[in-house]
Amino acid sequence: MKKVFSRPKSLKKTPFHYCPGCGHSILHRIIGEVIDEMNLQERIIGIPPAGCAVLAYLYFDIDMGEASHGRGAALATGMKRALPDRIVFTYQGDGDIAAIGTAETIHAAARGENFSTIFVNNGVYGMTGGQMAPTTILGQTTTTSPGGRKQKRDGFPVNLSEMLAVAKGSAYIERTAVNSPANILKTKKAIAKAFRIQAEGYGFSLIEVLSPCPTNWKMEPIEACKWIDDVMAVHYPLGVLKDVTGDKRDAH
Amino acid sequence: MLIKTVFSGFGGQGVIMMGYLLAVACMYEEKNVTCLPSYGAEVRGGTANCTVVISTEEIASPVASEPEFAVLMNNPSLFRFQNQVQSGGTIFLNSSMIESRPVRGDLDIFEIPVNDLAKKFPGNKVANMIMLGAFIKKSDLVSLDAMARVLKDTFGNRNPAVLKSNRSALQLGYDYLE
Amino acid sequence: MRGNHALAEAAVRSGCRYYFGYPITPQNEVPEYMSERLSKLEDGVFIQAESEIASIHMVIGASMAGGRAMTSSSSPGISLKQEGISFLAALELPAVIVNMTRGSPGLGNIAPAQSDYFQATRGGGHGDYRTIVLGPNSCQELADLTYKAFDLADEYRTPVVILGDGMLGQMMEPVELPPEVQIKKLPHKDWTLTGAKGRPSRFIRSLLLDPFEEEEHNWKLMRKYERITKEEVSWETFFADDARLMVVAFGIAARIAKGAIKRMRDEGLKVGLIRPISLWPFPSKAIKELTKKVRHFFVFEMNMGQMLEDVKLALEGNGEVHFYGRPGGIILTPLEISRVISSYYYQKKLG
Known part of the structure; x- marks a missing residue:
């Protein structure tokens, strides 16, 4: 019998621990698929964050080195400079990359460090129990923004990807989502493109992925996916924010 | 033998350079040497000083308690170091810039108007070299030949005019004192 | 250089x-x-x-x-x-x-x-x-x-x-x-991350959620x-053989102390020096060993007394410890520190 669907070989046979409806599991799988399809398993190194995805090394069957909170971009810089012919990617959440790690990320982009970042934006600090994140949108309720994020008290959310698109050293910045089959496919293509242009030496690439967190959003998974389209994507519009390659192979 | 020398002046007067050149010349003559520059937050102005310790044995402290020699390029340096110099020690004093004179009677004092002498040179930047020439003649710590070699190695790969004017300033200082 | x-x-x-x-x-x-x-x-x-x-x-x-x-x-x-x-x-x-x-x-x-x-x-x-x-x-x-x-x-x-x-x-x-x-x-190095080529994949991490695993780590x-x-313990001694007072100092302070000790030796004071080179691991045994011959220890540091604690721990209550420190970036001359040490030396009637 012909096998039409199976686990990517760059993922270990360990069941994900993520909550039902969480975007991390989907994202892990499509990254695994990209690694398989691009035949990168033997030359890719991943840098998982502090946060929900800290245990990513239990799932990916590739070399992985854990970074402390926010420092993924600095660690990746050191690693990629030491191993310029490997593919290096960081996997970071919104608190990690857009609050504590802002400096590391912006400077890595400005230097044009040749690695890729998968930035998972779910608008909350998931692992610590759903506190307000730098990307929590105005009005969104979290455990530290009771009654909804208020501009006067909490300030505006950070649009990190737009900031990174301005950096001269960034090559490719795209925002996608994993809330529908169509968006998942786009995300997969974007990740593949990021890895490819890294291999071609263009410089810093980042895919921001809007990802549902039904547990901390206190929603049903389907409701959470819909909320991404209806609310979140209004504040964080999907699409390519920067592409210096002029490459239309993955246009969608 | 253990000889300690302090060079002191404004930042920019080249006092650290004097200490450095002396230290390297001593190294060329196979002596043990340490050179300890003071460093301030400013690059120009402020005060700078540099302690050079020379010995035929291993040097314990690079910090000098009572130096034998003090090379003083400005007034504040005179006030700071005149009482630290050992009895019987020697002060080299930039008489172009220092109006006061040491109150102690137990020191040898040489006065050299190095800023006035330096005016003859293009760029007027060699006061420290004139002082260094006078210093090596009277201190007898290193030979003029060794110092000339150090100048060549230090400035030789830069502008040849710089080496030439430093070299002749060194000579002028050396010949200035009897 | x-x-x-x-x-x-x-x-x-x-x-x-x-x-x-x-x-x-x-x-x-x-x-x-x-x-x-x-x-x-x-x-x-x-x-x-x-x-x-x-x-x-x-x-x-x-x-x-x-x-x-x-x-x-x-x-x-x-x-x-x-x-x-x-x-x-x-x-x-x-x-x-x-x-x-x-x-x-x-x-x-x-x-x-x-x-x-x-x-x-x-x-x-x-x-x-x-x-x-x-x-x-x-x-x-x-x-x-x-x-x-x-x-x-x-x-x-x-x-x-x-x-x-x-x-x-x-x-x-x-x-x-x-x-x-x-x-x-x-x-x-058999633990580096270079891409899992021809070997199983590796990970390097410090998160160990299971307390037993963290304890084992x-x-x-x-x-x-x-x-x-x-x-890996290392240290050096200077004029230790007949010393009646041992100075303990590290780094540049030990260098200044050496100058002071030379001065005091010229005046006939039996002062020696032990200088820890590895500060961790600390040469505790070497310091303890000295108590067989010396009772008085003088710790000199350019701080308010930090290595002092390691010296006291090393001595385990043996000997007498005296401390002199100058923090804040003050550089003492050998003459100054020799005055402080000799006055202690005479106070303790060592010479």
């Missing part, structure tokens, strides 16, 4: 190809030298990072990849690096961290001090760990100990701290440089530290 240059050149000669730093006085000569030196090597990497924190994490990245990596800073900058140093210890990664200590706390000043002794020898960051700490006292030792630090870091897979001070870094002395290491001939580190304590 200037101390900071001697250190930087020795690092390159011991195979360091990855330097990440951030400017702070009085150690700027290290990044300046490294930027020039490493840019001339095909495999050399120099990055002036956006912060101390970023630079230590770049060190982590390069170390995971198997390279010999270094960063340097001075007191306030070292505080910022502590996060990464704790991670290096936990992840069991080799690295060399240089601290050219300045007057502190806070921003302090840029004058030389020894006030980071506690921070360096107690780990410094969060968690139950130690770093090897070496305390050079000359430009030659800055070169030699830095050279050695990379071997120790690799051998024990642990961060090694070079604890210098502003004066040592700025000072110039003749230096004999160690030979160039052949990087390809260095011992193979702590025990593993502790066993390593015990091995280091056994193997």
